[in-house]
Amino acid sequence: MSNFARVIAAYEREPGPLRILSASGQLGYGVLAKAFQAGLERRPHLIGADMGSVDPGPYYLGAGRMATSRRVSKSDLRQLLMGAVGNGIPLVIGTAGTGGGDPHLAAVVEIVREIAREENMSFRLATIGAEIPKDVVKTAARAGKVRSIGPIPALTDEEVDGASRIVGQMGTEAFIRAIDQDVDVIIAGRACDTAIYTCLPARLGLPMAPAMQMAKIIECASLCCEPGGRDSMLGTLEGESFVLESMNPNRRATPLSVAAHGLYEQADPLSVIEPEGVLHLGDSKFEAVDERRCRVSGARWVPAKQFTVKIEGATRVGARAICVAGSVDPVFIAKADEIIPAVEAIVRELVPPDPAKPYQLFFRFYGLGVVGGQPVTTLPEEIGIIVECIGSDEDEARAVVASCKQYLLHHGFPGRISTAGNTAFPFTPPELTAGDAYRFSVYHIMDVDALEPLFPVSVETVGG
Amino acid sequence: MKIRDAARVIRSKNAGPTQVSLDLMFDDPKLYERALKAPSLRPDVLAQRFGVPEAEVIPYPAAIAIKIVLPRRIIAGTPGDTDVYGAQQHRPLLDIEI
Numbered sequence: 001m002s003n004f005a006r007v008i009a010a011y012e013r014e015p016g017p018l019r020i021l022s023a024s025g026q027l028g029y030g031v032l033a034k035a036f037q038a039g040l041e042r043r044p045h046l047i048g049a050d051m052g053s054v055d056p057g058p059y060y061l062g063a064g065r066m067a068t069s070r071r072v073s074k075s076d077l078r079q080l081l082m083g084a085v086g087n088g089i090p091l092v093i094g095t096a097g098t099g100g101g102d103p104h105l106a107a108v109v110e111i112v113r114e115i116a117r118e119e120n121m122s123f124r125l126a127t128i129g130a131e132i133p134k135d136v137v138k139t140a141a142r143a144g145k146v147r148s149i150g151p152i153p154a155l156t157d158e159e160v161d162g163a164s165r166i167v168g169q170m171g172t173e174a175f176i177r178a179i180d181q182d183v184d185v186i187i188a189g190r191a192c193d194t195a196i197y198t199c200l201p202a203r204l205g206l207p208m209a210p211a212m213q214m215a216k217i218i219e220c221a222s223l224c225c226e227p228g229g230r231d232s233m234l235g236t237l238e239g240e241s242f243v244l245e246s247m248n249p250n251r252r253a254t255p256l257s258v259a260a261h262g263l264y265e266q267a268d269p270l271s272v273i274e275p276e277g278v279l280h281l282g283d284s285k286f287e288a289v290d291e292r293r294c295r296v297s298g299a300r301w302v303p304a305k306q307f308t309v310k311i312e313g314a315t316r317v318g319a320r321a322i323c324v325a326g327s328v329d330p331v332f333i334a335k336a337d338e339i340i341p342a343v344e345a346i347v348r349e350l351v352p353p354d355p356a357k358p359y360q361l362f363f364r365f366y367g368l369g370v371v372g373g374q375p376v377t378t379l380p381e382e383i384g385i386i387v388e389c390i391g392s393d394e395d396e397a398r399a400v401v402a403s404c405k406q407y408l409l410h411h412g413f414p415g416r417i418s419t420a421g422n423t424a425f426p427f428t429p430p431e432l433t434a435g436d437a438y439r440f441s442v443y444h445i446m447d448v449d450a451l452e453p454l455f456p457v458s459v460e461t462v463g464g
Numbered sequence: 465m466k467i468r469d470a471a472r473v474i475r476s477k478n479a480g481p482t483q484v485s486l487d488l489m490f491d492d493p494k495l496y497e498r499a500l501k502a503p504s505l506r507p508d509v510l511a512q513r514f515g516v517p518e519a520e521v522i523p524y525p526a527a528i529a530i531k532i533v534l535p536r537r538i539i540a541g542t543p544g545d546t547d548v549y550g551a552q553q554h555r556p557l558l559d560i561e562i
Contacts, residue, residue, distance in 0.1 A: 054481055057541030057548045150482025151535040260527035263487045267479035267533045269524050284526060317543060360543050371546050373555025390543045439542040440481045 002124050003090045003184040007045050011204055018237040019044045020197050022218035023080055027051040028068025031076045035231035035247035040083050042234055047084045048196040050219055052095030054312055062164040062314030062438035064103030078115045085123045091185045092196045100130050100190025101165045113462055122464025123185055126178035129456050130189030132168045134160050145447040152443050159441050163313035166442050171275030174455035175199030181459045193219035201237055209301035212279045214242040216272055224261035225251035241297035243289055253294040255286035277303040306447050313442030318390040320434040321397035323405045325385040325423040331415050332422045333379055336365050343411050347403045359391040359400055390437045401431045468558040470495040476553035481540035484550040486532040496528045502562035513556050
């Protein structure tokens with residue numbers, strides 16, 4: 001009998017509070033062992049962890065790479081697999097490998113197989129794909145069933161074809177199908193963070209509103225606490241309400257800290273749109289159970305009349321090279337506005353851009369208003385410089401920043417006093433290639449009639 | 465009074481790659497009310513201050529907080545972006561008078 005099947009059978013025999021442990025909000029950056037072990041001692045019915053996001057930018061989705069290191073990802077996965085499988089607890093991991101596309105999922109599954117061999121473990125693993133075929137997206141876009149989220153252009157066939165890959169965020173439904181394959185571990189491609197934690201309560205027929213609200217909070221582990229942190233977080237569903245408790249005794253889930261967490265990375269703190277419905281949070285109640293536990297209730301769940309899936313895609317825009325430098329010369333700093341265009345003009349002459357696909361060149365003089373915000377009124381004593389080129393290939397990008405480096409160093413200008421060089425380089429070579437550059441080309445909502453065909457489940461026995 | 469003296473937390477972060485969300489969190493409900501009524505925190509005034517076409521201001525009494533949602537000027541991570549996570553977009557708020 002699989003761990004999911006056993007937990008479900010036991011719960012159906014003897015219903016009661018359902019304990020769900022969020023091991024980590026960002027698997028691959030280190031799971032804090034003490035709090036995770038404390039969580040295991042609470043005998044959770046499910047362990048979950050989220051492993052990805054669009055937050056780190058378009059590169060990872062586009063390039064099919066993980067943002068986290070393989071080394072830390074593997075030690076985190078080992079800790080979770082040993083804690084879950086070893087103790088008969090079902091494990092769910094969402095948005096595998098940062099991007100949640102096929103290469104990300106494959107990379108994580110490969111690590112998981114490696115761990116199983118090394119630890120002599122055996123378990124049934126379900127994986128859920130999240131890459132959406134381009135034809136499906138194009139058909140939906142042509143039928144007017146795809147809408148932009150925020151200021152991103154409407155989706156065209158050209159933009160869809162240009163994307164390296166497109167993923168869709170699966171919801172609870174996909175995970176329930178995986179649970180019903182009699183498995184121990186689920187590793188999903190791009191998924192709603194919430195679905196990692198709602199799938200078991202939903203499968204057990206428990207009320208969706210508290211389950212979804214709890215999922216929304218615990219998916220960030222102990223971030224909802226005072227002080228916030230990355231330690232594992234326990235959520236206990238009790239009928240129409242739930243109780244939150246950090247597995248680090250120094251982190252307190254207070255009514256205010258939990259309520260405030262509703263603001264985090266959300267455009268709308270009062271409603272959360274999921275593929276299968278909308279969670280309304282306007283009437284939420286937050287009550288202290290004691291100093292470090294908080295009870296939450298009052299959310300409403302309205303099932304969707306029309307299923308929707310958030311789709312994400314990234315398109316390669318070229319190859320990136322950068323050059324890093326600094327300057328403490330007051331004349332150079334004061335005349336930066338004149339020096340930058342002069343150097344740029346020389347470089348464009350030396351490395352002529354292809355008129356059909358001109359490279360992009362960015363001079364970032366940190367200290368002089370790069371990040372934005374307030375205009376710089378007093379010149380700083382020291383500035384940091386990054387010159388960045390996006391060229392059609394690495395060779396072009398490197399050639400451009402190498403020329404920039406040389407001409408920034410030696411550019412002559414009226415009033416110059418530091419005539420042997422304008423800039424300091426912290427290392428050699430000062431130009432670095434940074435691989436392919438991407439942009440988000442797809443960040444849209446797509447209406448779909450059926451979720452199931454988009455998120456296929458496959459099952460394998462790992463180890464044994 | 466400046467916002468930075470009224471609010472305990474003033475922060476920004478992407479809400480997806482196309483929007484940035486700014487949160488003002490207060491300890492004192494009176495200062496929260498004062499900020500909510502301040503003309504300097506009207507959506508049109510904020511949009512102008514940040515140089516974007518529109519802004520949304522959402523009161524969140526459960527946490528004595530105000531959320532401001534702005535469209536990002538450049539989609540996160542697109543070449544030319546300077547703040548992929550949007551975590552340093554709060555600066556123009558700090559000196560706003562309420």
